[in-house]
Amino acid sequence: xxxxxxxxxxxxxxxxxxxxxxxxxxxxxxxxxxxxxxxxxxxxxxxxxxxxxxxxxxxxxxxxxxxxxxxxxxxxxxxxxxxxxxxxxxxxxxxxxxxxxxxxxxxxxxxxxxxxxxxxxxxxxxxxxxxxxxxxxxxxxxxxxxxxxxxxxxxxxxxxxxxxxxxxxxxxxxxxxxxxxxxxxxxxxxxxxxxxxxxxxxxxxxxxxxxxxxxxxxxxxxxxxxxxxxxxxxxxxxxxxxxxxxxxxxxxxxxxxxxxxxxxxxxxxxxxxxxxxxxxxxxxxxxxxxxxxxxxxxxxxxxxxxxxxxxxxxxxxxxxxxxxxxxxxxxxxxxxxxxxxxxxxxxxxxxxxxxxxxxxxxxxxxxxxxxxxxxxxxxxxxxxxxxxxxxxxxxxxxxxxxxxxxxxxxxxxxxxxxxxxxxxxxxxxxxxxxxxxxxxxxxxxxxxxxxxxxxxxxxxxxxxxxxxxxx
Amino acid sequence: xxxxxxxxxxxxxxxxxxxxxxxxxxxxxxxxxxxxxxxxxxxxxxxxxxxxxxxxxxxxxxxxxxxxxxxxxxxxxxxxxxxxxxxxxxxxxxxxxxxxxxxxxx
Numbered sequence: 001x002x003x004x005x006x007x008x009x010x011x012x013x014x015x016x017x018x019x020x021x022x023x024x025x026x027x028x029x030x031x032x033x034x035x036x037x038x039x040x041x042x043x044x045x046x047x048x049x050x051x052x053x054x055x056x057x058x059x060x061x062x063x064x065x066x067x068x069x070x071x072x073x074x075x076x077x078x079x080x081x082x083x084x085x086x087x088x089x090x091x092x093x094x095x096x097x098x099x100x101x102x103x104x105x106x107x108x109x110x111x112x113x114x115x116x117x118x119x120x121x122x123x124x125x126x127x128x129x130x131x132x133x134x135x136x137x138x139x140x141x142x143x144x145x146x147x148x149x150x151x152x153x154x155x156x157x158x159x160x161x162x163x164x165x166x167x168x169x170x171x172x173x174x175x176x177x178x179x180x181x182x183x184x185x186x187x188x189x190x191x192x193x194x195x196x197x198x199x200x201x202x203x204x205x206x207x208x209x210x211x212x213x214x215x216x217x218x219x220x221x222x223x224x225x226x227x228x229x230x231x232x233x234x235x236x237x238x239x240x241x242x243x244x245x246x247x248x249x250x251x252x253x254x255x256x257x258x259x260x261x262x263x264x265x266x267x268x269x270x271x272x273x274x275x276x277x278x279x280x281x282x283x284x285x286x287x288x289x290x291x292x293x294x295x296x297x298x299x300x301x302x303x304x305x306x307x308x309x310x311x312x313x314x315x316x317x318x319x320x321x322x323x324x325x326x327x328x329x330x331x332x333x334x335x336x337x338x339x340x341x342x343x344x345x346x347x348x349x350x351x352x353x354x355x356x357x358x359x360x361x362x363x364x365x366x367x368x369x370x371x372x373x374x375x376x377x378x379x380x381x382x383x384x385x386x387x388x389x390x391x392x393x394x395x396x397x398x399x400x401x402x403x404x405x406x407x408x409x410x411x412x413x414x415x416x417x418x419x420x421x422x423x424x425x426x427x428x429x430x431x432x433x434x435x436x437x438x439x440x441x442x443x444x445x446x447x448x449x450x451x452x453x454x455x456x457x458x459x460x461x462x463x464x465x466x467x468x469x470x471x
Numbered sequence: 472x473x474x475x476x477x478x479x480x481x482x483x484x485x486x487x488x489x490x491x492x493x494x495x496x497x498x499x500x501x502x503x504x505x506x507x508x509x510x511x512x513x514x515x516x517x518x519x520x521x522x523x524x525x526x527x528x529x530x531x532x533x534x535x536x537x538x539x540x541x542x543x544x545x546x547x548x549x550x551x552x553x554x555x556x557x558x559x560x561x562x563x564x565x566x567x568x569x570x571x572x573x574x575x576x577x
Contacts, residue, residue: 197538307519310518311521327561329560342510344495345491345497345511362526366521368532
């Protein structure tokens, strides 16, 4: 039998329900690894030994009594430290909330608990999810497990690293402009940004409310679908959460890609790094061999994505962060780090009297044009494949003094948030030992199709078996 | 293609940091003000790219996946207790949040 730390959720779940392993053994093994690696990787702000063990013990009793359980039961899950977790410190990566202990759970956390997961810990992040590298955390940067001198990508840095380093089997993240897909790509894991409104935002500390999406990381595409089966769906506590019934994301996952139309948007490949381009086009070729039809398409407003995003996002950030005043919880506003302060100032400016039309309103018009590009493209193709990042994982410290350069790391990911459409980041190989990922983007609520494409591709490549040497 | 309400570029892009930090209730050091002024100028110049796009007659987007009004019955249901709601407050007084005086001279 394989080492229990090397299994997928699907395999682990089978072993648990057939009583070949115990949930307590599993919790023990994962917590030991998480503790052991945390000094090097700093992927967790809090590791939850007691909660994980209590849950595992309860679960072993249920299994012994022959209860039928959700496939996620007993699975160690990391939770980005921006999700409210009842009784567990939730910092958002910021000193402002370093002493904050929520009195309720986020809806997604609540649903995961109902499915029986064991919460391994709260993962590190760029403070308030502001960043593309993980370096903006007030609790220290997280390192990339494939090269400790490089960034893991952000803002859901610790979540991606906890899965990549085998310290959890799944981890929750948030994606406002690429914060799940970028770290997924930099760490060789699968990450989903669902359609806006597919998963409830309730209880997740808000960054930019019209863009924020709740998603997650796993090693494999199938595992990723298992988690969305639990988190997706209507929530009376979040009025932007869409009432449409979610699919079962695993039932049709093995259907293949025969006759599926895949679009390749020229704007994402024109100036792309030669080696990254080559890897992604190789992946597209594999899908073509499996029966997909490939078509060239255009998303003409792509180059305006970052500019549009850096009006809308800071505007909404300045509004959402206005509530942190140190009166009801947390510390006072002086405690904000430099990136949050920069965004509050920028957003307050773009929303201020006399500037609103010039900036926010203009950006919301361009946002419509960006969405229209996607709607038009999806009349012609079923999914779009494009890169996640214009570069390989960069060196820690490489971009910290140049915010604009850091913002441009999101150039290929912000468009899906602006358009609201879902996007799945899937590993597609390595360059000089560093992971590269691609995005599979689809129309609203097409997560099932994205999983089908990702699954078909993954069967022939299994990049998740290329583990970092550190573990 | 330029519109009348063009975004400011180059030297005209300028944020009055003192004024904006007051609006945002965000105290900044002089060093932070100087740094942000420079960095935000670069960002505003980049954002001015949007001037290239003609948005005449384009309706600004509202909810991105066209969700209509969501309503529910106006009923009561259990919510946080007063004790829980006050649990993280730095200062409380008789079951209330305590704040510094706003209208009186200190």
